[in-house]
Amino acid sequence: MIYFVIFCLFASLTLYVLFAGADFGAGILELLTPRSRRSYVASLTTRAIGPVWEANHVWLILVIVILFTGFPSLHTLLANHLHLPILFLLLGIIVRGTAFVFRHYDAVKDGLQRHYRNAFVYSSMLTPLCLGVIAGAGIRGIDIPENPDFHAAYLAPWLNGFSFFVGLFTVSICGYLAAVFIMGEEKSPAERKRYARQATGLLLAMVGSGGLVFATAYREDLAFWGAFTGNAGSIGMVGLATLSVPLMRHWLRQDRYLLARLAAGGQVSLILLAVYTALFPHFVLGGHPASDLLTAAAPDKTINMLGGALIVGLSIIGPSIAYLMWVFKGQKESPDAS
């Protein structure tokens, strides 16, 4: 059961990056769009990402719930030493969600719209940056010296170049996912081309910031470098991820957007999977005993209940999602949303 729970943990994290990532990315794209096109892009964004997208946070919540129920000491370790970036992440989520609602639902359309927009776009950038910094801190390893001062305990773990580069990498991933996702919603070929260019740019940004991540890992001789390069599985997965790029471009050119989206999603999932494989059985690196998922696990009875609850949850949610897709699939009629 413990392996099933760990699987759910990684799976929800991946789904969060994919779905919430595309959601954040929509804001990032808007930020990257020239001023003259913005209102057009904004209305497309609103159409593509309805209020229901806010539900994607459920994946993140699932991660937290699995952590505090199943791996309490690990959860405590993260909540303590990464307190500040998590705080900023939450700030980002709040501002973003609120700004989106206001922009979409404020019945009076006036000068306030501009402020909603600014809040929305910048928090769309900040939130994945924080998410990446948190992930970066975990990958780099949380090693707290004895009797740490404030800096060593609460700043050093995440306030460093490596974590920042992982943050940038995450931001590029989100923008990239959104560009590929939104292209399918776009009717005009000229606009579609613009999104294709943005997707390519962001892909390059991904490669660039990914390169910086590895360069830093190598230069600082981080444990992650050894764990990654020593793991054939991880390297293979990154290879596969790279192969999916031409595939994605091919499908885009043929206007087969569903396949292209799948390829982009698969690419990102493979990259994440490569990282998990390199870390496993650790969730974060570092010498702390709580960082090992197998030793940090809660008593069997809790793990079994948690696994049971997850199975019940999945067996209710799975069919519901299938139904949702079935209802909306291929129906071209414009949604009568309000």
Added chain:
Amino acid sequence: MAMSLAFHIIFACIGMVMPWLMTVAHFRWLRTGDASYYRLTKAWSKGVAIFFVTGAVSGTVLSFEMGLLWPGFMEHAGPIFGMPFSLEGTAFFVEAIALGLYLYGWKRMQRWVHWGTGVVVGISGVASGVLVVAANGWMNSPSGFVFDEVTGTYGQVDPVAALFNDAWLHQSLHMTLAAFVATGFAVAGIHAWLLLKGRNRAFHLKAARIALVFAAVAALLQPLSGHQAADRVAELQPTKLAAMEAHYETGPADMIIGGIPNDATESVDYAIRLPGMLSWLIHFDTEAEVAGLDQVAPADRPNVPVVHFAYQIMIGLGMFLAALSVGFFVLNRSKTPALARRWYLKALVLAAPMGFLAVEAGWTVTEVGRQPWIIYGYMRTADAVTAMPGIQYSFYAFTALYLVLSLLVTLLMVRQIRMVPVLYDPAPVSLQPA
């Protein structure tokens, strides 16, 4: 933490109840084909969407906040009471999917199936509430583990026993009713106000009536459920009950109405006393002994004046709302129904915030009344706080954030309600059920 919960609870109540109002309006529309029911359904579904997003966002923050601010608590409590939270995740997810189908599914589904998705939204909202309150009940009456005095560890964890703790039933029941009372009266109050201003009568009359039926039924049941809650508290947390009633000395207990509890003299100044009433309410015997605050050392008592005032406020508001509800049903049997009387509409406007005030007061009773414990009898609040220096700034940050957010959401609602006449007053197009 208390601040974010106080904020979230309002969204939670609305998230639990608005879908029900919406589905009733929708039902009426499907049955009667009356276009103002259609517009009402649309208007309310917009409200549901707004509160859904805000509820999801504030809930996301809460799930982190517990770990950020109370790592000591979560490390021990997580494995024991994490179950309801994982199930709440499921309930929420179902709610999100159903809401997606509902909002975007007009004209895409068979119309009764579409209506059914609205009902699912309502059911899963209430399920979320019940589950989380069960988690809170566990903090009040912990079960499902064995505490080792020597090592200070929590062993033999049984999450199912923890979920069905002794307090879950009375708290969940009381909370669910409270959500209907609070949201129902708030919605009825808003529409009553628009009726007083002479706006689109057909629309607002229907709206106020639907909301009020829910609110009034719940408000009449609420004192009964509250009484049962008090009975259970007397048994499970005698100190909390003593603080609620400002009952200092063990022995036969009076019911104390109003008054200022004085911790120094251990008496209540300026109070109205109904001799023996409290003993009677709990044991049906005016002479029966009720444990007082003197059973525990002063350091182990909650803040008596706060708990006592909050309790009185909840009951006072509860009684007023129950009276309004009686009025609603009685007047409706007369020639002029309640909603056709201006004074009744004015009373409804006055009552609009009362349900929510009562909810906040009730939570203050429950939470402050449990102090100094975070897990009643096992862990003190002071031991649960994070060790991070400067943590107060985090607290301040969250508090400031939620204050701003509350202001903004209020502003949005005001702007929304102002636009109601523009958006929903009869339009020349004729609407037929699809």
